[in-house]
Amino acid sequence: MANDDLLRQTIEKFWDTIPPVWGRVRGNVRCNATHDFNLTLIQFHILRHIWHGVRSVGELAEEQQISRPAVSQIVQILVEKGLVIRQTDAHDRRYVHLEITQSAAELLEAVYGKNRRWMAEKMASLNEEQLKTIQAAMEMLKKTFDPAAD
Amino acid sequence: MANDDLLRQTIEKFWDTIPPVWGRVRGNVRCNATHDFNLTLIQFHILRHIWHGVRSVGELAEEQQISRPAVSQIVQILVEKGLVIRQTDAHDRRYVHLEITQSAAELLEAVYGKNRRWMAEKMASLNEEQLKTIQAAMEMLKKTFDPAAD
DNA sequence: CTTAATAGTTAATTTACTTAACTATAAGCT
DNA sequence: AGCTTATAGTTAAGTAAATTAACTATTAAG
Numbered sequence A, B: 001m002a003n004d005d006l007l008r009q010t011i012e013k014f015w016d017t018i019p020p021v022w023g024r025v026r027g028n029v030r031c032n033a034t035h036d037f038n039l040t041l042i043q044f045h046i047l048r049h050i051w052h053g054v055r056s057v058g059e060l061a062e063e064q065q066i067s068r069p070a071v072s073q074i075v076q077i078l079v080e081k082g083l084v085i086r087q088t089d090a091h092d093r094r095y096v097h098l099e100i101t102q103s104a105a106e107l108l109e110a111v112y113g114k115n116r117r118w119m120a121e122k123m124a125s126l127n128e129e130q131l132k133t134i135q136a137a138m139e140m141l142k143k144t145f146d147p148a149a150d
Numbered sequence C: 001c002t003t004a005a006t007a008g009t010t011a012a013t014t015t016a017c018t019t020a021a022c023t024a025t026a027a028g029c030t
Numbered sequence D: 001a002g003c004t005t006a007t008a009g010t011t012a013a014g015t016a017a018a019t020t021a022a023c024t025a026t027t028a029a030g
Helices: A002-037 A041-051 A057-064 A068-080 A102-122 A128-144 B002-037 B041-051 B057-064 B068-080 B102-122 B128-144
Strands: A084-088 A096-100 B084-088 B096-100
Touching: A002 A041, A002 A102, A002 B002, A002 B057, A002 B102, A002 B128, A041 A057, A041 A068, A041 A096, A041 A102, A057 A068, A057 A096, A057 B002, A068 A084, A096 A102, A102 B002, A128 B002, A128 B128, B002 B041, B002 B102, B041 B057, B041 B068, B041 B096, B041 B102, B057 B068, B057 B096, B068 B084, B096 B102
Parallel strands: none
Antiparallel strands: A084 A096, B084 B096
16 A cells, blocks of 8 residues: 555654754753753643642552652652642542642743743744644644544 | 743643653553663663663763762662673773663663553553654753753 | 551661862973 | 874763662552
8 A cells, every 4th residue: 555655754754843943842851841940841731630630649650651659750740749639538548639839839830831932933934734734633633642542 | 922821831731741750650550660770760760761872970960950979879880780881981991981881782672661551551542643743842851951051 | 357568667777979189190380 | 303282083981861670549440
């Protein structure tokens, strides 16, 4: 099939693009989070996921592809920094619900906003059609590699 | 401008997509490289970059956003594994040219090929138009976040 | 009501990365 | 020329991060 070649090309392009691009975006965030708030990238990610509704250590570990003890330790640091609150579930006392605090929401918005502005500056030259193409591609990749699909 | 909203949306989508998708792809490669060849992800990346023509420790450090000593140590391991050869430049003896060996080329193709097949399987349901959309998006992202553009 | 399973944490170890110091070579200056 | 500064890379020491293994608490299953 001709589609096989296209598929192969697309995968090659993915590998050519995502590692360096993600590396740069990551680098920018790390720089903001570290410099402004003394947060590591992974701490920021965990915080962001809790913010987005991932509220247990196990789920966070699954999503971040790191071990549960690692997440637990990171959460501990975030609690000590006053960014996260732990609450044991009333119905199943094994579960610990995680929530971000008000100051975390502000911090998150500051770091994330700064990155967004940096990205927006980089992407300023893209027109409407190009942005829509990127959005469509993101949507497809998200669905294609969704762990829930397995 | 209406484009501002679109841009903002696109950035949000990027953040919603790339970390988990990259995490999964990365996880697959780590699994292949670790399980089959006892290579870490970063060792695989360094190898891949040398293969693609990035041939000095400094450049590799720049691209991978890690320190030069870290790269130097990784290269040392790769040399010991018989995957990389160091050669000092004849004209400027400070430079060390890095090259992958034949066995590295084979190893790389095995790991990378296995990942490619895994990705191809995942992406099998995408049609020609969708693949082209992803390719176009990759192309744009690559250009947009190219460090050389700064 | 004992055993197995699940969620999370703690502890010990290992791995990986960083900074600082050092070697070797090249380029710039007066 | 010869002294100074800069560059590429490595080595060494210290730090930070993640992993596995072991443990607690709670719930579900036989």
